[in-house]
Amino acid sequence: xxxxxxxxxxxxxxxxxxxxxxxxxxxxxxxxxxxxxxxxxxxxxxxxxxxxxxxxxxxxxxxxxxxxxxxxxxxxxxxxxxxxxxxxxxxxxxxxxxxxxxxxxxxxxxxxxxxxxxxxxxxxxxxxxxxxxxxxxxxxxxxxxxxxxxxxxxxxxxxxxxxxxxxxxxxxxxxxxxxxxxxxxxxxxxxxxxxxxxxxxxxxxxxxxxxxxxxxxxxxxxxxxxxxxxxxxxxxxxxxxxxx
Numbered sequence: 001x002x003x004x005x006x007x008x009x010x011x012x013x014x015x016x017x018x019x020x021x022x023x024x025x026x027x028x029x030x031x032x033x034x035x036x037x038x039x040x041x042x043x044x045x046x047x048x049x050x051x052x053x054x055x056x057x058x059x060x061x062x063x064x065x066x067x068x069x070x071x072x073x074x075x076x077x078x079x080x081x082x083x084x085x086x087x088x089x090x091x092x093x094x095x096x097x098x099x100x101x102x103x104x105x106x107x108x109x110x111x112x113x114x115x116x117x118x119x120x121x122x123x124x125x126x127x128x129x130x131x132x133x134x135x136x137x138x139x140x141x142x143x144x145x146x147x148x149x150x151x152x153x154x155x156x157x158x159x160x161x162x163x164x165x166x167x168x169x170x171x172x173x174x175x176x177x178x179x180x181x182x183x184x185x186x187x188x189x190x191x192x193x194x195x196x197x198x199x200x201x202x203x204x205x206x207x208x209x210x211x212x213x214x215x216x217x218x219x220x221x222x223x224x225x226x227x228x229x230x231x232x233x234x235x236x237x238x239x240x241x242x243x244x
Contacts, residue, residue, distance in 0.1 A: 001121055003113070005052040006033045008041040008067070009081065010059045018054060018081065018104060025106055026113040038062035042070060050076040052116050057082040075215045077116045077233060097233040115237065122240035123215055142190055144170065144180045153178075155194050159223055161187050161204040173209070173225070197239045199231045207242045 005022075009015045015034050022029045032048050035041035037060050045053070053076055057064045064080060083102040097119065098112035142158075143150045153170070162169040163184035170178040170187075180187075188198050195207040205221060212222040219231040221239070231239055 001028065001117060001124070003029045003051040003117060003120065004049065005029050005031050005054065006035060006041070006044045006048065006050060007031060007054045008035045008044075008059070008064070009054070009056040010036045011056075012036075014056070014081075014102070018109075021104060021106060021109055022113075025110055028117060029113055036060075038067045038070065041067055045071055045074075045076075051120055052077050052079065052113075054079050054081055056080075057084060077119060079112045079116070097236075119233075119236045119240070122237065123213075123219075126213060126240060126243055140194060142187075144178060145182070151178075155191060155196075155206075156208075158191075158196075158206050159209050159225060160206060160227070160229065161196075163202040171227075175225075195242065197235070197242060199229060199235050199239050201232065203229050205229060207239075213240070213243075 007015050007018055009018065015036075019031055019034070022031060029052065032050070033044045035044050039061070041053075041055075044050075055064045055067070055078055057080060059067075068074070068078070077097040079098045079100060080096045081100045081102065081104065085101060097116050098108075100108055100112060140155045141152050142155055143152050153172070157172050157174065159171045159173050161184060162171070164179070166181070166183055168180050168182055168184050168187055170180060172178070184198075184202070184204055188196070188204055191204070196204050197207050198204050199221060205223065209224045210221045211224055213231075214220045214222065214228070219233070219236055220228050221231060222228050
């Protein structure tokens with residue numbers, strides 16, 4: 001599929017290099033415009049229906065995170081392009097789909113574009129559809145430790161799990177919550193054979209309880225109890241692969 005894109009980068013030479021790389025190695029990317037600062041980028045974003053924004057972090061009169069804050073809710077994917085690796089965590093928190101270091105590796109650029117293409121293809125296929133998981137049942141049980149022993153839970157009763165430092169909060173479809181002295185990674189591994197997806201660094205959801213996927217800044221899912229949970233850009237493809 002074609003990806004409508006813009007390049008936001010204050011250095012003209014860097015813009016030209018990226019544009020030429022995209023033309024040669026990623027022909028499905030259609031570059032609609034270029035911006036050298038936050039204000040120019042805002043105009044392009046508001047006047048175009050975009051799929052992908054290549055975004056430098058450092059710019060005059062603001063940075064990439066200032067731009068995303070001004071845009072607000074978005075439905076395009078973001079690939080950060082920067083010479084500074086210390087922005088990686090902030091980029092992740094800003095729901096970046098990919099993080100490219102300068103000088104740009106052609107192989108990494110292709111991977112970034114392929115990843116966004118995969119996400120957009122799946123989103124378009126599922127848009128306005130009732131989500132039907134490929135696996136529509138969750139079987140089995142899981143034990144959670146307690147001070148006086150352990151408790152057995154039916155995995156089908158779990159709506160989602162939320163990280164709380166070295167603890168995990170387990171939310172059940174009975175409106176009850178369990179606090180367990182295990183990390184979220186522990187439950188991600190324990191439930192790996194069931195239909196549970198890690199959608200965010202802090203959340204593990206029962207895919208069968210997902211009723212809606214909402215495109216937007218990072219995307220989000222709505223569960224059967226109405227709970228809305230943000231989806232990290234790096235987790236989108238994995239989540240969407242669970243649905244028909």
